[in-house]
Amino acid sequence: MDLNALDDFQLVATQGGFGKASRASGRSKATLSRRVAELEDAMGVRLIERGSHRLALTEAGRLLLQRVEGPMREVAEAVAAARDGVSTPRGRLRVSAPQLFSQLALGHIAARFVATYPQVQVETVTEDRVVDLVDEHVDVAIRINPRTDSDLVGRCFARDRLLLVAPPGLPRPAPAGPAPTPMPAVVMPTYRDGDVWSAREGGTCVQPLPVLYASSLLMIRDAVAAGAGVALLPQSIAAPLVQTGDVAVWGVVGEPTELWVLHTSRRLQSPKVRAFVDFIGAQFPDGTFTVPARAA
Structure with missing residues (x-):
């Protein structure tokens, strides 16, 4: 053809x-x-x-x-790079990311990226749903704990941990006994009655007694700091208030959360995609997801 x-x-x-x-x-x-x-x-x-x-x-x-829109754009970029004799990232890069990651970190990352690669224009798609990269003409996607059966490729660029946190004035229960300790709690709407929060470190085991339901992790963080009760929060979100003493950590819950940058497995991977994948990995050299100071 x-x-x-x-x-x-x-x-x-x-x-x-x-x-x-x-x-x-x-x-x-x-x-x-x-x-x-x-x-x-x-x-x-x-x-x-x-x-x-x-x-x-x-x-x-x-x-x-x-x-054909996506593949033809990639072919044009490959031809331009070959004609120039270089592989300079250029053109519009569409990035899909969850809302919380976008609010906390993507603005800072994108600003540094376009400063490093001035011939690239970044367009963000901020939604919590799983975006179809091909049908919606998205170049790369940031996803949390992506499915292992996905046909996308990429890398894990950072990890986060889920912490059991509490107001600093709330007495911490003794290590787990025969039953969890009932505690006032701030929970997500997905909380199910009877759930138990058990920390791996220190043996603290809590039976949440919901006093506040919130769909925003930032709201949950602020409610804990205001004394509402215990909660589960990612370390990246809780860290600033932990450092100032406004929130206490009672332990780590569950396994680490992985943040991945993914793209399609086409052979003609454009220079801008390769550059972004490498760039975002370099922003977290120790593999730990940390929030820029101003976003925290």
Whole structure:
């Protein structure tokens, strides 16, 4: 299949017509029309319905456009890099990340990244849902404890720990006895009655008695500092108040949480993706997720 024909089809489809595509590219309308017609003949399907005022993509045309935008952009970047004789990261980099990570760290990381690579423009997609990188044209995704059966590739760039924290004035119960110690607690809406919080270090075991339900970990942190009760918090979020003595740590709960940067496994991995993966790993040299001071 002719890549030039695919490129011309994408240009016509995104510009909304042969005339606009001609003005944007400098190629004649006749050439663009012929290339698109040749592509339709090669595929055996009609991609564009040509009207008197404005073209419309067929269902096959819409599907093809969705599938070729990302790969064609990567091919163009690879060709540009080969032509220049370098592998300079350039172009727009779309990064998907969970809301909390975005609020705490992504702004600082993205600012340092574009300062290091001025030919890259970063666009963030901040959502807690699992984004489809191919369908939604996302270059890299930050995910917490991703599924092992994912077809994405990448690396774990940092780890976090879940802490059992409490107001500093709240007496810490003795090491676990025959039953957990009931304690007022600040919990997430996902808390289930009967859950027990057991710390690996120190043997503290708590039976939470919810006094406040909060969907924000930052709100939970502040409520604990204000004396509401015990809670479970990531070390990265609790650390600033632990350092100032506003929150006490009663132990570590569960296994470490892993933060991964993921991307598709295409062979033509663009320089901007490689650069971002390497860059974000370098921000946490000891492998521990820490929050920039101003974000904390």
